[in-house]
Amino acid sequence: MSALARRRLPRKGAAEIPPTADELASMAGIFAGLSDPTRLGIVAAIRHRERSVGEIAEQLELSEPSVSQHLRWLRSLRVVRLRPEGRRHYYQLDDEHVAALLDLCLEHTRGG
Numbered sequence: 059m060s061a062l063a064r065r066r067l068p069r070k071g072a073a074e075i076p077p078t079a080d081e082l083a084s085m086a087g088i089f090a091g092l093s094d095p096t097r098l099g100i101v102a103a104i105r106h107r108e109r110s111v112g113e114i115a116e117q118l119e120l121s122e123p124s125v126s127q128h129l130r131w132l133r134s135l136r137v138v139r140l141r142p143e144g145r146r147h148y149y150q151l152d153d154e155h156v157a158a159l160l161d162l163c164l165e166h167t168r169g170g
């Protein structure tokens with residue numbers, strides 16, 4: 059048995075109540091949105107601070123229209139939010155739950 063299988067995670071709060079069908083559909087949408095490596099890279103790029111579309115595009119070596127399209131999808135899932143400032147838009151993670159999900163996934167990927 060693997061260490062992960064032996065480890066029991068504490069159950070707290072909302073996790074004690076089984077998710078409804080609507081909640082399961084919403085959760086599946088979030089995982090589907092994050093299943094694309096480009097979108098996941100965008101989320102990682104804004105993990106610690108907000109960035110403009112141009113900054114994200116430059117960091118990930120993508121076009122601004124491509125980044126904007128992915129950000130639109132992530133906004134629809136409430137994974138990211140935007141803060142307009144004049145003609146520029148700055149993006150950040152919607153809340154700490156998204157950051158925690160990203161951190162847990164990275165920890166799991168690295169074998170932690």
